[in-house]
Amino acid sequence: MSARVPVTVLTGFLGSGKTTLVNRILSEQHGRRIAVIENEFGEVGVDHELVIGAEEELFETSNGCICCTVRGDLIRILAQLRKRRERFDAILIETTGLADPGPVAQTFFIDEELREHYLLDAIVTLVDARHIEQQLKSSPVALEQIGFADVLLLNKTDLVPATELSQLERRLHAINGTASIVRTHNADVALGRVLNIGAFDLDRALARDEDFLEPARPFEWAGLYTLPAGEYELQQRSSAEPAADAHAHDHGHAHDHEHESNDHGAAHPHGQLRMVDLLLLPSAAEAAPDEPGGGSDASRIDALIEDATRRFDGDAVLLGPHAALPPQVLGRLELDHARHVRLHLPRAGSWVLFCEHAPAEFGGLLPGLRPEHERSFGSHHHDAEIGSIGLTDSRPLDPGKVNDWLSYLLQSRGQDILRMKGVLNFAGEARRYVFHGVHMVFDGRLEREWPPLSARCSRLVFIGRGLERAEFEAGFESCIA
């Protein structure tokens, strides 16, 4: 049997640049034979030629189950394309700007005949950097298209200031924690970023599972500081406010202040921030420098991520005026009343400050102090209806229990789950179990063995509508062997 032809599904709102991208793929000399199915007009393009194809049509079943919804026109068109002796190297399916790409993707899971000859390669969503905020407000489909994506092409980046782009990327990451984001303008992107990526290839997913399953964190930012013992003002004192606090450290500089004010005014992706949670953790002084990457600034933050994640899930202490936040306590800063709140460092050394939001969003932290290293995490969702939940755990799992849980989850929440991906550590199994799914349709199998010296760690990501972290954590907990 010949190799399956990879299929890329291209989604995105009208005006996001899909047509530009499709035209480039059709007309460029890239040496590959690519069939483009343009559903908006029912056309199929092959080597510059356009053929009118079948009319777009959803096949639903009598039980009304959306997981059984497939695209009848695709089944028909792809069956016909297969009947040409000259085989295609790739198929690109352009969906209508207003369509949920779920049924297109599901068609490749459900239809046996298609599955035999074609392989869903990736869902690529074009995002109009300039208009996406507005589209997200006005249309749930825009949100879904981002939620489904394996690759987000952030297009028209030339029309948007760099600071806004970073915020936009954080926003996109909050909705979809697993998609890679590629900045483009004029949809000018290397074809290798769009075609034959292997996002649905279980084998290839593993090869890059380091970043494919970066779970969403309850914090967006962490900074590493090495400081003497003492107390440090968390927020810049308002210029209108008298410096009445005897403990205030004079680290503020007018220059910094202005700079941060500008950032602050640039955009507010989360609307009006009123509170922000903070956590200070001591960086392990004994971080073994002989460990791979051990002792580096980045690894010192990484080493604390799991601890911080757990602590962020606990209750926060409200920091009143003149309060000082000690280490290892989750504190809640009221931004409107944050003056004179300090960080208490009981001893000199390296500390990592975790913050619920990126400090740039609310005027900065620790004025005058620059972290030696900082790291941003995908922002967790605030107002977004669709978001990602990531779980990481090293305890071995019971395959039967996992099966029960996933079955229950797909039956009860399948409509809300757009995508899921995972690598699981099964008790007594040398190989990794890898899976992915679209809505209630699921594909998984045992793949290559765990590397001999690696930590066997299960990682799962769910992208969906109104997903509650606690529900997924409890479900996962029930799977421990």
Place this chain on the structure above:
Amino acid sequence: MTAPAGVLRLRARIELADFPVDAAWSADGGALVIAGGEGAVLLADTGAAPAARQIGAHRGGALAVAWQRAGRLFASSGQDGTVLLWDARAPAPRPIHEGKAWCDRLGFADHGRLLAAAAGRVLHVFDAAGATLHALAGHTGVIAALAWRPKSSEIAVAGNGGARLHRLEAEPAVRDYPAAGACLTAGWNADGRLLAAGMQDGRVQLWNVATGQPSQLTGHGGRIIAADWSTNGRYLATAAGEELIAWDFSARGAQGIEPIALGAHSERLSALAFRPGTSMLVSAARDRRLLLWRVASAAQPADAHLLREDCTLLRFSRDGRQLAVGDAAGGLSLYECG
């Protein structure tokens, strides 16, 4: 020289310049018209020295062919949206319809006076001179299948949402037979009382056409790729995935319909066809096996052949003596059926 009774004998294989997508026998079994996946319309002489020649083309791909049951006219259609009408005595393409949508289903009424062509959601009907009589729109879905009711001027079209019956002569009328889901095949039993549609989700939807009473046959797990009635209307054979079922309608009422599982294929089925005038069924699958079944005593296939490549179509001549088997290697094999 004929094959022994009840077995198939390979007589010839014709190499085609194209991948056979559809084929139709001439009334006398002396010729076959073939639709090619890359666009060729081929005419095969099935006489003593079988051979095929290209007589025309549909740009992008030919999709369907049909031949009058007792005449010399045949038709072809394709991705170019055209319908060509041909006369076997002097085969020259005569366009009788041009459109934008793929024209992927064709059929002559039994009496040969009417030709139907489905393009998207529209059913085009022509007379034997090629004149357009109707362009029937308003179907709930893209037309996936059409079936002329035996010995009548009524045609059923099936698609997403169910079937619709058009009476085209006498007093023209339309009647709908709704179904939740997508119909992919359509076929009448011998007396034209029952219409059967194979569905995307594996069900077989039946309608008593006079009363409108629907019923369902369940048993298949996935999309029904092919269905065919035996000439006497006793059996309906359906294929989905690796499953091949013959449904026995000899008892009255839907409750009495017995499924006979014909389980000898090890891979997904590609095609099936009843031999006219008998309850003998042929089936072909991705396992490249061509099997002949006597459905009445169907524990085992009565005959088996290994095909060179995946089967694309199975077509019996009108008299049931010849079987054409198209394959993905671009060949058409001719079997004699004893």
